[in-house]
Amino acid sequence: MANKWWPFCVPLLWCCLCSFKFNPATCLQNETDRLALISFKQAILQDAFQVFNSWNDSVHFCNWSGVSCGRRHPDRVVALNLNSQGLVGTLSPHIGNLSFLRLMDLQNNSFHGQIPQEIGRLSRLQHLVLSNNSFQGNIPTNLSHCSNLMYLDLIDNKLVGNIPAELDSLQKLGALELGRNKLTGSIPPSIGNLSSLWAIILGVSDLQGQIPEEISRLGNLEYLMLTDNNLVGEVPPGLFNISSISKISVDHNQLHGRLPSDTTLPNLKALGFSFNRFTGPIPNSWSNASALYLISIESNRFSGLVPRGFGMLQHLLYLILHQNQLQDDLSFINSLTNCTSLKGLILSSNFLEGTVPNSIANLSKSVQYISLSENQLHNAIPLGIVNLPNLRRFECNHNYLTGPLLVDFEKLRHLEYLDLENNKFTGIIPSSIRNLSFLSHILMGFNNFSGSIPASLGTCHNLIELDLSHNSLSGSIPREVISLTSLSILLNLSGNELTGPIPSEIGFLQNLAQLDLSDNRLSGMIPSTIGKCLSLEQLRLEGNSFDGEIPQVLSALQGLQELDISRNNFSGGIPDSLTQLHGLSYLNLSFNKLHGMVPNRGIFLNASAVSLMGNNDLCGGITEMKLPSCLITNSKKINLFHGLKMTIPVVVAAILSALFVCSLIFWHRKRISRKKNISMPLFEHQFLRISYAELFKATDGFSIANIIGVGSYGSVYKGLFEQLGMEVAVKVLNLQRRGASNSFMSECQALRTIRHRNLLKLLSVCSSIDFEGNYFKALIYEFMVNGSLEKWLHAGSVEEDAQEGESRNLKVIERLNIAIDIATAIEYLHNGSSSTIIHGDLKPSNVLLDEEMTAHIGDFGLAKIVASVSGEIQQYQSSSTAIKGSIGYVAPEYGLGDPVSKEGDMYSYAILLLEMFTGKKPIDESFKDDLNLHTYVERNLPDRVMEIVDPRIAFEDGGGSFEDCILSIMRIGVACSMEQPGKRMKMGDVISELVKIKGFYLKERLK
Template identity: 60%
Template sequence: MATNNLAGPIPSSIGRLHKLQSLLLDQNKFTELPSSLGNLTSLITLNLGENNIHGSIPPSLGNCHSLLELALYKNNLNGSIPTEIMSLSSISTFLLLDHNALSGSLPSQVGSLKNLGYMDVSYNKLSGPIPNTLSNCLSLEWLYLEANSFEGEIPQSLRMLRGLRELDLSHNNLSGKVPSYLGELQLDMLNLSFNRLHGEVPIQGVFQNGSAISVVGNNDLCGGIAKLDLPPCPSSKSSNNKLSHKMKVILLVVGLVIFLSLFVSFFIFLQRRHVSKKKSSSTPSIKHQFLRVSYVELLKATNGFSEANLIGFGSYASVYKGILDHVQMVVAVKVLNLQTRGASKSFISECKALRAIRHRNLLKILSVCSSVDFHGNEFKALVYEFMANGNLGNWLHHVGVRDQGQPEEPRNLKLIQRLDISTDIASALDYLHCGCESTIIHGDLKPSNVLLDDEMTAHIGDFGLAKIISTVSSDVAQGQSNSVAIRGTVGYVAPEYGMGEMVSTLGDVYSFGILLLEIFTGKGPTDAMFKDHLNLHNFVKNALPNRVMEIVDPCIPLEHNTRSWIKDCMVSIMRIGIACSMASPTNRMEMGSVISELHSQGLVGSLSPHLGNLSFLKSIDLQNNSFHSQIPQEMGCLFQLQTIEFSNNWFGGGIPNNPSCCSRLEWLNLIDNNLTGNIPAELGSLSRLGTLALSINKYHPSFHWKPLTSFRTLFIGM
């Protein structure tokens, strides 16, 4: 229920929602936190950010032992940070306490958060030294301590945070020298500005990048790279010749002792770290972490690369499903067949293409392994996120097997799912072509290289044939590479490549056009019906516009009373596919235009009151459309309804009172509409309702209905 105008104290009765797993009340006007929040022992996510909450943080939150995410940022909280919260080792995704008035020290119990990836306690009134126990938070990648009153030296123990990517210690009272070990960490950002640091600024690692570091406001610093514009450090001339023989001996002995002590300490540190990893029973936060895996770990994860774990194979590699024990994560392991000519080049191309790209519709790489197997043979593998719903080709052509080796039951993609998948693919290609520092050409777009996660979001994978065009190249204006034509897959590869033309982004556009036609016709470009001069492009073109419904995939479930709209939608989509798969590259659409056209497809208008006649309905899913006007009162006649999914529309007016008649309702999602008025008290009678999502609307700040103990997820905020 985020992003509304709900005000006043959060009712203490919320503590009766013992099954609640997610509570999102951010961006409202709540004023008090009840101690009864500690009764929500099943809570996984708690977000109360951007309210007017005052007082102290209830120590009772320490009872929420399932909590993974805690956000209390941008409130008026005061007092100290409860040690009970810092002892919650379950918190792993983020801990956001910034922009409050919290005081006292940062509790030493922070070392219990061994799996935490993101911590922000900035803009408070915290003081004292930075605790050495922070070094136990080995999963930390983002640490923000700025705008407090921390004092003392930057602890040497922070050198153990090898996964740290961003560190902000600015606007504190820190003193001493800038630790040289900070240059050994793989930091993307380091802010030490406005402290009391002195001495020489290192020049290795992150200190070599003037745009990644800030040390301004420390008046006694010197040295560093020229971009920092610091004064040179005073040179100290050697005076060894003035030292007595006795002093030389003393210095030599002291130096040897220090060296041996450091060596022993480093050895003990490695041993303890190894033991601590083995003892750790919690799942580390790996959402943003680049995993380090060995050949032995991958061998174990895939049961010895067994055939039972094989989920795909291609010209250069085989892909296995695996479980990494040390993080308890299901992954996909792509093992290169290095005996195949071109496999090593494919491995290098994929690594180069993936190392600097981040997009929700691109398959995320988690790790790379380059080693040797037990026979001494070279071994190379890439570890990816596992996509629970397999590849698009299996869904379009009903190919696949269950884990037990039995054929899967046919699975059909709905029309809106196919449209969403097409938009996802187009968005990823547009990012590769226009959103990266260098233009990236995928080169092998086809259904088997489009992976679907558990929410049916599409991710493009397999960059083994990808080409990168430098932005400084004069060819970029033409979207071309000076490389020879790449090898793709028959039917999807652009025809100009077969004539020796140079690689270009328009080659990917052609592949997308063919893929788009395949998604909505169910026919691949190498289907047996295509021969002589008939191909998928001409097959669709000849059917437009009057016979378009004859070529639509018969597996798409269509309602009879929507066929008029469906026909118009299909004509528009097929024309996009035709325009992208033109034989001449100069006649093809750009991906930006494709995205705009695809986004324009969607259901519009008001929801008919005749919907109430469909008494057999158990689920209504109309999300991501452009419906407006009010939700009809006749919805209350659908007594068998279990799910209402109306998010991301333009519904206005109030929530009807009579959906409370839908006694079997378990899921109600009205996020991101223009709904107004009060939240109906009648919703309190829905004894089976487990998820209520009302975020991003315009409700009045009243909340009088009695919460239900059946709730598992409650969204009143963003």
């Protein structure tokens, strides 16, 4: 009987307790808070620290972990503080029933799902902290109903959409922190109505538009953090008159303009304007901000002098002026000796000149990082640099520093990074670089150091990168150096005069990624211990005197991506073990003494990835390698004899039948083509036999609607062979045009024997009579779905793009891939077949893209086949005195009557490359007088490279790494389009450099 009435007794008992201990009017409200907390708990999926163990009926909910109740209302929840508790789950909408809640802090957990709209019912809420979770969806607009909200922190979630303009009703709001989300749209100008705001943190999102001028009305603003967005325009000048501002950071945007010179910011502590487009001088008035500890304005276009007043900033920790256009000497360093807290001085990539002053030794003892790289400094490094005992990173690379290196580096006990490459240092590498237990990087390449490599470098047991390349070092490789197990990034000793064998201790480099010993005088065999270097990704040994066979042990290097052992004396066959290196993308075995059969597996299936030139006794391999067939061994001959004995009768019968059929075909064709006996070049491979009638049908009667291109000698039609289910491109020659027939024969001759993945495949030719009795010539190619590169680089209007069904914009990585494809094809034409083929008309309209955006070079109408005969170049086809090619792409020497050459193709390629990354045609209307695409780019390098890059890719990716890649590409284009042919880069070098740029770019994007 008791059990029957128990369900009715519980509520009654609860009400009795309420009436005894609490105000009866709040009894129901008290239960509401408890039930809301239970719903909150039920939405939690994981409780790593068992925080909810106390959330049970044996303890009053006001005593539950993380829950606080009020003093005036002891039965009402006023705070829910569960930050950093390892909670996983969603936020229950019942949280909106905690109507007395003033603080909710759930930061540093793993909440997901949307922020419930019901939070808008918490009218007493003052602090809402949900940062570092995974909340999704939009910011609830009805947060604007939380009229007492003073602190809103939603940083580091996955929120999307716009910043709600409705938040302007939160008149008590002091901190608006929404950064590290995926917010879009612009910063609402209504934010200027929040007069209580002291902090705006909106960094690392996708916000666009301008910084609203209305923010200048916020007289209490202390922190403005807008880093890593897509903001444009100028910084509102009124911001620099808000005396309360302590920190301003607008790094990594697209802001521009000059900064006010008369700023009044007495409380300013940190300035971050890096990676934008600001111009003009650095404001001297910043020197009046006595509390300033950080000035970071790198990667802009500031010019003029460095303010000497910076020496008055007693609290200055970091002065970062990297990559601007400052034109000054280093005398301002004298004033910086007063900055007793200075830790970092970054002055690299400017136009600073003169000598490094001795006063650098008087900088703060706290200095850890000095960078003077990429300026125009000369003379020696002051010996007093050793007076900076805490110096960890010292960079002076890419200057004109000279003389012997006399600095006693042993006194810089904390040195970690030393970069002196690309200078003119002479003498020996100082042995004082020893026992530096923190030293991790030594970069001293491209100088004039001589003598031997100090064995004492082997005592730097934390060294992960050592580059001594391109000096005049001699002697053998010290065993102490090549056995440094710490080396993991790079060991580069290339371009020296080192002799002797590779020490067997090379096997200790088990963590090394790149080893470059190329272009020395090393000899002997590759030690078998190299098989222990399991982390190697790049191995370069070319340009030495290594001999013996290629070791089988290389198959153990499964991470190897590039292997170059060309220009040595290796003999024997190509080991089949190289086919087991599945990650290998580049293999150069050229100019050795290799012989025998080339494998037809692994990397050897990709002719463009393998170079075998200069090994005259190699045979076999895939067809694209154009190697002679291998001789059959005696045992194989015996088996072949027995096979022939059985098959000869069958073959004879088949031949007789074929001859009979061929005689019938010959008689039929002779009857059709009585008007003219047409001579055609012989093709190595079997082509489709296509008649004029079939082409007529496939192109719908050569309908204008099917024209996909018009060239100098004819039109190109899209065709469909229904029976074969094949789409083709049909180039019909206009035989009335002078030179069309020669163009037809040139193309046939050029494509007769070559095959390459980046050359447009010729399927067939048709030389016949049309239905009206006129001569007809056409070439039939594979159809390229994505059309010509021309259409992608110079797309039409927005309406035209819409008709195409997609935007015709190429990303940076796509342009790089296409540039590599084209270069690879040209290298094959020049050096990859028995005869050298000069394309003669390289331009974007002659580069076609398949469905995977792989580039294929076509239109060989102006191609010339040349060959080396007794050291002279012989042309198989005579060229007329008229300049042939396309205006803007034709090499200048052709205008002087010089014969076609590889260098001429290099010039055309260079112009095409510059066009791909500037978006400008070589005949652009803005090019007048002596200005052309080459000089246009050359005059803007390196400082204004981002001003000339194609606007469609200019802001595809932020940061210096993106700009470095673009700069490197532009420099290649300039180097390949030099007026004097002999000064142009070689195509092999171009490919190597572009591949490196691509690898660097992809690696940076993954960071």
